[in-house]
Amino acid sequence: MRPRRSVLYMPGANERALEKAKGLAADALILDLEDAVAPDAKEAARERVCGMVGEYGSREVTIRVNGLETEWHDSDLRATAQAGPAAVVVPKVNSARDVHNIERALELGGAPDHTEIWAMVETPIAMLHAEEIASASDRLTVLVMGTNDLAKELHAEFVPGRGPLLGGLSLCLLAARATGKVILDGVYNDVKDLEGFEAECLQGRQYGFDGKTLIHPGQIEPCNKAFSPSEEEIAQARKIITAFDEAKAEGRGVVTVDGRMIENLHVDNAQRILSLAEAIGA
Ligand SMILES: CC(C)(COP(=O)(O)OP(=O)(O)OC[C@H]1O[C@@H](n2cnc3c(N)ncnc32)[C@H](O)[C@@H]1OP(=O)(O)O)[C@@H](O)C(=O)NCCC(=O)NCCSC(=O)C[C@H](O)C(=O)O
Numbered sequence: 001m002r003p004r005r006s007v008l009y010m011p012g013a014n015e016r017a018l019e020k021a022k023g024l025a026a027d028a029l030i031l032d033l034e035d036a037v038a039p040d041a042k043e044a045a046r047e048r049v050c051g052m053v054g055e056y057g058s059r060e061v062t063i064r065v066n067g068l069e070t071e072w073h074d075s076d077l078r079a080t081a082q083a084g085p086a087a088v089v090v091p092k093v094n095s096a097r098d099v100h101n102i103e104r105a106l107e108l109g110g111a112p113d114h115t116e117i118w119a120m121v122e123t124p125i126a127m128l129h130a131e132e133i134a135s136a137s138d139r140l141t142v143l144v145m146g147t148n149d150l151a152k153e154l155h156a157e158f159v160p161g162r163g164p165l166l167g168g169l170s171l172c173l174l175a176a177r178a179t180g181k182v183i184l185d186g187v188y189n190d191v192k193d194l195e196g197f198e199a200e201c202l203q204g205r206q207y208g209f210d211g212k213t214l215i216h217p218g219q220i221e222p223c224n225k226a227f228s229p230s231e232e233e234i235a236q237a238r239k240i241i242t243a244f245d246e247a248k249a250e251g252r253g254v255v256t257v258d259g260r261m262i263e264n265l266h267v268d269n270a271q272r273i274l275s276l277a278e279a280i281g282a
């Protein structure tokens with residue numbers, strides 16, 4: 001299990017941010033060539049980020065290319081295939097066919113096997129095709145929510161609690177869990193509003209997201225905390241596993257811990273929590 005609690009975007013044209021990220025505690029980085037880079041800076045940014053992939057130590061480094069319909073997409077994908085990051089993040093993936101085209105281009109470009117596809121799901125049609133997108137390729141390992149684009153396409157407003165977006169988020173969560181993929185929540189735009197950010201992290205975790213995409217260093221620490229099992233959760237997980245093992249030894253398949261029923265499925269969940277805590281510790 002690889003923790004992907006905090007996944008930080010940085011503009012591929014912003015040398016200061018690219019340097020600063022070398023000392024930041026994000027689990028993964030997205031070096032961005034898409035929205036955060038102006039058209040006349042695209043080519044220089046591509047060359048810069050492809051040359052920096054190996055400079056971030058143990059962090060998972062990915063590159064977000066420009067969308068399939070854009071003039072930069074093919075060159076971005078070719079250069080990324082050669083750079084061999086942990087993943088290529090592709091915006092506005094709308095169908096299984098899009099995934100197959102990306103996969104083929106990576107193979108033709110000589111991408112190493114370790115370069116995964118992270119598909120951004122951020123349009124109404126992607127919400128409706130989430131399962132076919134998620135299951136289109138073994139190389140595709142992560143779905144990334146693009147909540148700004150989704151809100152724009154829906155003509156939705158940004159409101160506390162994200163009511164207008166929850167239908168789409170839930171469809172993508174269902175698709176990710178049904179196909180065994182990781183899923184990351186979208187970004188929180190107000191970098192000064194930490195209270196609102198923490199509330200959105202908590203909501204994301206409660207819905208089942210594995211982590212959240214971020215736009216500012218100040219969001220990393222609260223995000224890591226929100227998506228890590230707490231000391232109490234770890235202790236409770238151990239207690240559940242021990243109680244169930246004891247019950248099993250006595251020939252029982254169900255037990256109560258603190259008055260609550262515990263069956264096999266709760267033990268699976270407790271084991272997942274311990275594995276995540278162990279992976280974070282490592
Ligand atoms: C949002 C920002 C434009 C704010 O920038 P700024 O006001 O300059 O921030 P600070 O002055 O508070 O910065 C303090 C220091 O931190 C560094 N910094 C800032 N952001 C980052 C970052 N993302 N990664 C690394 N380092 C960062 C600054 O350089 C300062 O450093 P120093 O001077 O040495 O102290 C800015 O944060 C920003 O550009 N964020 C990223 C924006 C981005 O990448 N957007 C695209 C991805 S989001 C998206 O597209 C979502 C999706 O597609 C959707 O549809 O939802």
Ligand SMILES: [Mg+2]
Binds near residue numbers: 035091122146147149
């Ligand atoms: Mg977007």
